[in-house]
Amino acid sequence: MNETRDRILDVALDVLGENPDAGMGDIASAAGVVRRTVYGHFPSRLDLVRTLTERAVTEMTAVLTEINASGAEADATWVEFIARVWPVAHRYRVLLALRRGEYGEAIHGLLGPVDELLADLVERGQGGDVFAQHLPAGILSQLAYGLVFAIADSEASNGTRGARAATITSLLMLGVPEARAIALVGDRPTSAAVQ
Amino acid sequence: MNETRDRILDVALDVLGENPDAGMGDIASAAGVVRRTVYGHFPSRLDLVRTLTERAVTEMTAVLTEINASGAEADATWVEFIARVWPVAHRYRVLLALRRGEYGEAIHGLLGPVDELLADLVERGQGGDVFAQHLPAGILSQLAYGLVFAIADSEASNGTRGARAATITSLLMLGVPEARAIALVGDRPTSAAVQ
DNA sequence: ACTTCGTTGCACACTGGTGTGCAATCTACT
């Protein structure tokens, strides 16, 4: 029923992913629809972006709270999180870009819950001497998942290679020793399947 | 003689740093000058941005080639580089934002030499088993100095604290063990002066 | 006083994007 609306949302994620400054017209034609139609579903550009963001936040918080409840060590939890989020990270990478710029304020607000969950996780890791403590949890968590999205963006994201690279790199940055990091990702069925 | 021109450049770095989408008008009034005057010095917005970038590239390549010639170990060289570049990193953080967006192509091209020098350094470190090898040198170097600028941006950059944090964090990400990383920055007179 | 040069203050044309209004059309369902 809302098939057009959904298609617009999907396509918008792609188009904005390639160029965060793309206009409603670009999105419309990419969705095989006329500009006017897009405005029929989303009264303003901000509405579109906001909906997109809400979607992403919902998905991510769901994954995060679920994994967090498993009670595993912080670094293992982090690995699990990246593995689960990775398939959509590339699609949602636009959010990082959107956070600066016109709608920065709005996006930032919506992303709040995710930020909090991640900061809590990192703080837990720091408390257990699993993560490094040279930076406050709030900042370190931002940098770490910013890094993950940056890798997802950098076209080194071919297949599962990117996921492994992103996981290891972010773990290193969080202060996990290289040997432990490799052991952690090595444990994972996902990466075991690679080559 | 070119005192106005210089002031415009300085101020433009500030203004664009806070909002990469700021217009010529914003820059002009921030420089205490009329929009028309800015166009007198820089025929187009791109000219302004390009000049700014060239400035940054010149400074950075100078520092990098000088330090690189000292022949120290790759990780020590990296530490030295961050320490030397840090004072201006916050001012030049715009470049990272500017790299995406309208003039991305042009900026990216100008930044080429810096990218190469950094990639070479990281590659050298990887060859000597000083840096991790889970990612190609080109990408790893980009991520590492992107990280430095990100920290410079995140207002955790109060005083010399930020420099220390940025150095340690980037070293960790490059695969340097925490103990070694701390020893390296601990050696530096700059960070020794902190607290 | 005269000239030069940078600066100013308009006015202007142009572009590209946003958001709206409305009648016409198409499609699906009954």
Added chain:
DNA sequence: AGTAGATTGCACACCAGTGTGCAACGAAGT
């Protein structure tokens, strides 16, 4: 056939930013 809802095709007003043209102004140096 008839109706409802979504989609289309235009036209429009509007805004913000860019870049230009030109006459006037002001301070410096000669």
